[in-house]
Amino acid sequence: MKKKVLITGAAGFLGSHLCDRFIAEGFEVIAMDNLITGDLKNIEHLFQLKDFHFYHHDITKFVHVPGDIDYILHFASPASPIDYLKIPIQTLKVGSLGTHNLLGLAKEKKARILIASTSEVYGDPLVHPQSEDYYGNVNTIGPRGVYDEAKRFQESITMAYHTFHGLDTRIARIFNTYGPRMRLNDGRVIPAFMGQALRGEDLTVFGDGLQTRSFCYVDDQIEGLYRLLMSNYVLPVNIGNPDEISILDFAKEVVKLTNSHQKIVYKPLPQDDPLQRQPDITLAKKVLNWEPKTLREVGMKKTYQYFKGLTEEELYRSEHKDFTAHNRL
Numbered sequence: 001m002k003k004k005v006l007i008t009g010a011a012g013f014l015g016s017h018l019c020d021r022f023i024a025e026g027f028e029v030i031a032m033d034n035l036i037t038g039d040l041k042n043i044e045h046l047f048q049l050k051d052f053h054f055y056h057h058d059i060t061k062f063v064h065v066p067g068d069i070d071y072i073l074h075f076a077s078p079a080s081p082i083d084y085l086k087i088p089i090q091t092l093k094v095g096s097l098g099t100h101n102l103l104g105l106a107k108e109k110k111a112r113i114l115i116a117s118t119s120e121v122y123g124d125p126l127v128h129p130q131s132e133d134y135y136g137n138v139n140t141i142g143p144r145g146v147y148d149e150a151k152r153f154q155e156s157i158t159m160a161y162h163t164f165h166g167l168d169t170r171i172a173r174i175f176n177t178y179g180p181r182m183r184l185n186d187g188r189v190i191p192a193f194m195g196q197a198l199r200g201e202d203l204t205v206f207g208d209g210l211q212t213r214s215f216c217y218v219d220d221q222i223e224g225l226y227r228l229l230m231s232n233y234v235l236p237v238n239i240g241n242p243d244e245i246s247i248l249d250f251a252k253e254v255v256k257l258t259n260s261h262q263k264i265v266y267k268p269l270p271q272d273d274p275l276q277r278q279p280d281i282t283l284a285k286k287v288l289n290w291e292p293k294t295l296r297e298v299g300m301k302k303t304y305q306y307f308k309g310l311t312e313e314e315l316y317r318s319e320h321k322d323f324t325a326h327n328r329l
């Protein structure tokens with residue numbers, strides 16, 4: 001009998017890569033997505049497989065899946081500042097109500113559940129690099145609050161289900177991750193730079209560009225998540241790449257990589273944009289025997305190749321996805 005895994009947010013960036021990984025590992029995959037920010041294009045190659053099933057469902061409503069489930073990976077949520085500013089209420093609901101429904105489902109099915117948390121729980125961090133014992137510096141009512149607080153609540157309710165109901169839980173704090181299948185108009189810096197390079201436009205650096213990020217290639221991220229799910233460690237674990245760079249230096253790298261001679265232009269820094277971010281992955285190294293392997297240069301080349309390989313129609317779709325109508329739901 002194959003093990004069965006439910007993946008929420010399955011048509012999104014990380015969700016779709018998780019679907020690929022679990023299919024490759026020989027699991028039966030139940031993929032769920034409401035397709036607000038996700039795109040079926042990311043998983044359409046899996047539809048022909050007998051071990052892949054797709055449910056078009058909004059997990060903030062009661063979630064029903066027939067039969068047994070062994071594992072649940074909860075990856076449904078808008079995850080870029082632009083996205084959660086467009087649909088703030090849905091962002092809060094999926095992290096809170098959606099997580100509650102999935103924890104209830106995990107309890108009913110006696111399944112192990114891994115939830116996707118984020119480096120945003122650390123907010124604009126006053127401690128550098130960020131280790132799991134740092135409590136964070138979050139503006140609850142700022143533009144990022146809808147995401148940050150939903151994710152903090154998510155961790156809290158997950159631990160409550162663990163301690164009160166004995167649920168088998170895992171919490172991944174995911175730091176900036178990039179790679180194929182990111183959406184070009186999600187506002188994050190890597191797809192933004194990729195789109196600008198493809199169109200021959202100037203690269204937009206926000207603020208003075210001295211703020212830092214540490215970018216993890218998607219294959220490394222998926223490996224870390226897989227190991228965490230299969231481990232026995234229940235407290236939060238940072239999964240990310242500690243290779244830190246300023247956004248300005250990163251923009252210069254992208255100009256070199258894409259060889260398209262764009263200029264760098266400066267735009268205002270969004271409110272509450274964290275000044276620095278770098279994961280301390282000591283814990284992941286110790287409990288998962290994991291660390292990222294992909295150099296930024298290699299990962300960025302693969303990512304650029306992916307975007308360059310999209311057809312006109314795919315590019316248009318990736319650049320113009322509009323989900324503002326969901327604000328009425």
Ligand code: UDP
Pocket residue numbers: 080081176187188189190192193204205206207211213247269270273274
């Ligand atoms: N950023 C930028 N230009 C862009 C998009 C983003 O300079 O066109 C900056 C943004 O202000 C932030 C960093 O790049 O400091 C990373 O932004 P992203 O939205 O990718 O993720 P975050 O880590 O802020 O959630």
